[in-house]
Amino acid sequence: MIQTRGLSKTFGTHTVLHEIDLNIQAGEIVVLLGPSGSGKSTLLRCLNGLEDLSAGSIEVNSIEVTSTMKLKERQQRMLQIRRQTGMVFQQFNLYPHKTALGNVTESLRMVKKLERTHARHVGERMLSRVGLLEKKDQYPSRLSGGQQQRVGIARALAMEPEIILFDEPTSALDPELVGEVLDVMKSLAQEGMTMIVVTHEMKFARQVANKVIFMDEGRIIEQSDPESFFERPATERAQRFLSKVMDY
Amino acid sequence: MQLVWDNLPFLLKGAGYTLLITIISMFFGLIIGVIVAIARMQGNRPIRWVARFYVSIIRGTPVLVQLVIVYYGLTDYGITLDAIPAACIALSINIGAYLSETFRGAILSIPKGQTEAAYATGMTSAQTMWRIVLPQAARTAIPPMGNTFIGMLKETSLVSVITVTDLLRSADLLIAQYYVYMPFYIGIAIMYWIMSTIFSTILERIERRLAKAY
Numbered sequence: 200m201i202q203t204r205g206l207s208k209t210f211g212t213h214t215v216l217h218e219i220d221l222n223i224q225a226g227e228i229v230v231l232l233g234p235s236g237s238g239k240s241t242l243l244r245c246l247n248g249l250e251d252l253s254a255g256s257i258e259v260n261s262i263e264v265t266s267t268m269k270l271k272e273r274q275q276r277m278l279q280i281r282r283q284t285g286m287v288f289q290q291f292n293l294y295p296h297k298t299a300l301g302n303v304t305e306s307l308r309m310v311k312k313l314e315r316t317h318a319r320h321v322g323e324r325m326l327s328r329v330g331l332l333e334k335k336d337q338y339p340s341r342l343s344g345g346q347q348q349r350v351g352i353a354r355a356l357a358m359e360p361e362i363i364l365f366d367e368p369t370s371a372l373d374p375e376l377v378g379e380v381l382d383v384m385k386s387l388a389q390e391g392m393t394m395i396v397v398t399h400e401m402k403f404a405r406q407v408a409n410k411v412i413f414m415d416e417g418r419i420i421e422q423s424d425p426e427s428f429f430e431r432p433a434t435e436r437a438q439r440f441l442s443k444v445m446d447y
Numbered sequence: 448m449q450l451v452w453d454n455l456p457f458l459l460k461g462a463g464y465t466l467l468i469t470i471i472s473m474f475f476g477l478i479i480g481v482i483v484a485i486a487r488m489q490g491n492r493p494i495r496w497v498a499r500f501y502v503s504i505i506r507g508t509p510v511l512v513q514l515v516i517v518y519y520g521l522t523d524y525g526i527t528l529d530a531i532p533a534a535c536i537a538l539s540i541n542i543g544a545y546l547s548e549t550f551r552g553a554i555l556s557i558p559k560g561q562t563e564a565a566y567a568t569g570m571t572s573a574q575t576m577w578r579i580v581l582p583q584a585a586r587t588a589i590p591p592m593g594n595t596f597i598g599m600l601k602e603t604s605l606v607s608v609i610t611v612t613d614l615l616r617s618a619d620l621l622i623a624q625y626y627v628y629m630p631f632y633i634g635i636a637i638m639y640w641i642m643s644t645i646f647s648t649i650l651e652r653i654e655r656r657l658a659k660a661y
Contacts, residue, residue: 249563278571286567292560296582306568309578358568 205255248277285355345376461617479543505544
């Protein structure tokens, strides 16, 4: 479903991703782990075209983008890819000038071209899926961080994506609000949604993921099932990383 | 002061033109401002260069010079405009340059995450600009825009030099008739002041309403 071949990303002279080869099947829940600056978020953003790729290729749902395509063509295809993938951001990035419901229905109206009442209907269904129907008329500023992030998830879900990308969805939350967001993500996982999650929630990674990808310095160091990654990390770098994060 | 009262209808007509020119110029200036602001940020290199040149030239020359160029200057090339359209064109072009800077600043103040969130749900860059970025930028832009608007109201007094019978020129005509200065000048000063005050009040209301939205 998602495939990258030799995907590289450079910012100026700094190479953030080195020839990443990735293969993700439908229904997989992949957790990307690694120290900060290892390129996890950049990889996620490349998959969604929020960062342009410097070399290599990406294929999502048989839509292929390669670095050698013309800019126009690349942008056109990236737009197609984005319409089949959802993204949830660390800082939520809700539209502050729209209500919770408005945040969810915006792209239903603009991109899917649903008419108003239909969009409302779908929007309400999505909000109730994340347990926030009663907050539909609130502006984001009146919602807690956890609630905002759940609206963010509802917004992504509404577009009926094949895959949802989560970029550190709980990192900006107060500890007591993390659980409600993880619960929503778990229920999505149980429903069979394909998910790629950058996170520092080790417990979530261990319980929910079917695959763990460990990255460091822009390279994939290790790929395995969570059980063996957490119990028997193969590389020294992964061991070091785990010993650091597991101490707390 | 009796003279001012007796000639009030005439002065009010002048005030009407002042208001008319202000509103028309503000309206078209707004459109020019948004387009130029977007052109400066998203256009290709020649477009960006043209937009920058336009802003630089307008901000670097006096309005009075711009007015006489449009009204008198263009007649050399056989383009003869009536005074009021000429005033509106010159002032729209002028105010568009200033507003484009205001909008550019306001657009740049919107966090990048907003654009990314909209892109991530599949919106095109045009949709993102119109639906997500501009509505938020408008809120930031309203206070400085209000200042430009009130500044414009007063700057319209310059159009009297290209024979528009605005408020200032109405007073001048009455002065030429009655040979007294002060009552008329004080009278129109008060009228300018009243108009500015009404505008600021309206703008404050709009600001407050927008602030309440979130």
